[in-house]
Amino acid sequence: MILCDVDPRGVARITVDNAANRNALGNAGKRELAEAFENVSAHPDLRVAVLTGAGTRSFISGANIAEMATFEHGHGNDGPALTHRVCEAIRRLPVPVIARVNGYCFGAGLEVAASCDMRVAVDTAKFGMPEVLFGLPSGMEACLLPQLIGWGKTRELVYTGRHIDAREAADCHLVERVVPPDALDEAVEDWVGAILSAGPNAIRAQKELIRDWERMSIADAVQQGIRAVAAAHGTDETKRLMGAFVAKRQKKQ
Numbered sequence: 188m189i190l191c192d193v194d195p196r197g198v199a200r201i202t203v204d205n206a207a208n209r210n211a212l213g214n215a216g217k218r219e220l221a222e223a224f225e226n227v228s229a230h231p232d233l234r235v236a237v238l239t240g241a242g243t244r245s246f247i248s249g250a251n252i253a254e255m256a257t258f259e260h261g262h263g264n265d266g267p268a269l270t271h272r273v274c275e276a277i278r279r280l281p282v283p284v285i286a287r288v289n290g291y292c293f294g295a296g297l298e299v300a301a302s303c304d305m306r307v308a309v310d311t312a313k314f315g316m317p318e319v320l321f322g323l324p325s326g327m328e329a330c331l332l333p334q335l336i337g338w339g340k341t342r343e344l345v346y347t348g349r350h351i352d353a354r355e356a357a358d359c360h361l362v363e364r365v366v367p368p369d370a371l372d373e374a375v376e377d378w379v380g381a382i383l384s385a386g387p388n389a390i391r392a393q394k395e396l397i398r399d400w401e402r403m404s405i406a407d408a409v410q411q412g413i414r415a416v417a418a419a420h421g422t423d424e425t426k427r428l429m430g431a432f433v434a435k436r437q438k439k440q
Contacts, residue, residue: 189219190241191227197234197387198379199227206242209291211249217269217295224276234390235382236280237375238303239287243368246288246312247296267327270295274302274328278398281391283382287375288312288362293350298328301335304394306362307374308353314361315350334401336361386424 190202201223203210212220227233240246277284277299286300288308293315300306300314316325316332325345332341336359344351353365366374382390396415400408419425 188216189223191223193227193230193233196383197230197232198383199230199233199236201227201236201238202241203239203247204241206240206244209245209248210240210242210296212247212270212273212295214265214269217266217273220299221269221272221276224273224280228276228280233280233282234387235282235379236284237287237379238277238284238299239289243289245291245296246286246308247293247299248291249294249296249317270298271327274298274331277302281394283390283394285375285378287371289368289371293317294325295327298331301331301361302328304397305378307364307366307371307378308356308362309368309371310353310365311368312353312356312362312365313350314344314353314356315348316344317348317350319346320348332361386428388422388424389419392419 188203188205190204191199193199201220203212203216203220205211205216224236227236273295283304284302286303286306288300288306290309290311291313292300292308293313294317297314297316316329318325329341329345332344336344340359340361343349351359351361353362356362357365364374392415396412399411403411
């Protein structure tokens, strides 16, 4: 159900392969997806990861409602816990994760997308948090939504369960880019190429620093940033990249 491959450039491509069911994630699928991210995090040459769904209709349409309907009262903890495990594995990956949103992105799928570092969507994509329509509150990584789209838009999505289209998702900063379907891979590769052109150690330090920013006060975040920048100065990576920049500028003069 989950396909995972790392190419020679260090680009991991992870695909939820359940197109017949709109790439819905049952508990087994969540467990497998979490394990894919946990396992690939140890790859020594990993530079960036791209997460998507199989086919052209759906990124991740959410949890498996047919499976959830069989849960007895007080015994529905596994699904939410596994959703969190997936999202936390994405957020803990030491390199950026790009969500390649190729269609429906609902419920747990939207939580997964919100856990990624950047999101690009096709212009036909739909987004929503429909849990209340099934008698459940939106939980787990839905708590990330306010920092992306604000409290008002978050309340609208989780109280109404309504779907929004890709343009509205971009307008409220839920996604960073919206493109036609035939331009999706090009847009992903644009981001991948930019990340690969940067220093790999700097990218890893930046991801860790962003995680720190999320939980720190501004004063503490500034100090953490000072320490991170100071630690990077004078390394082989900074010398190489700064030297190449200076040499290129001198050549143009």
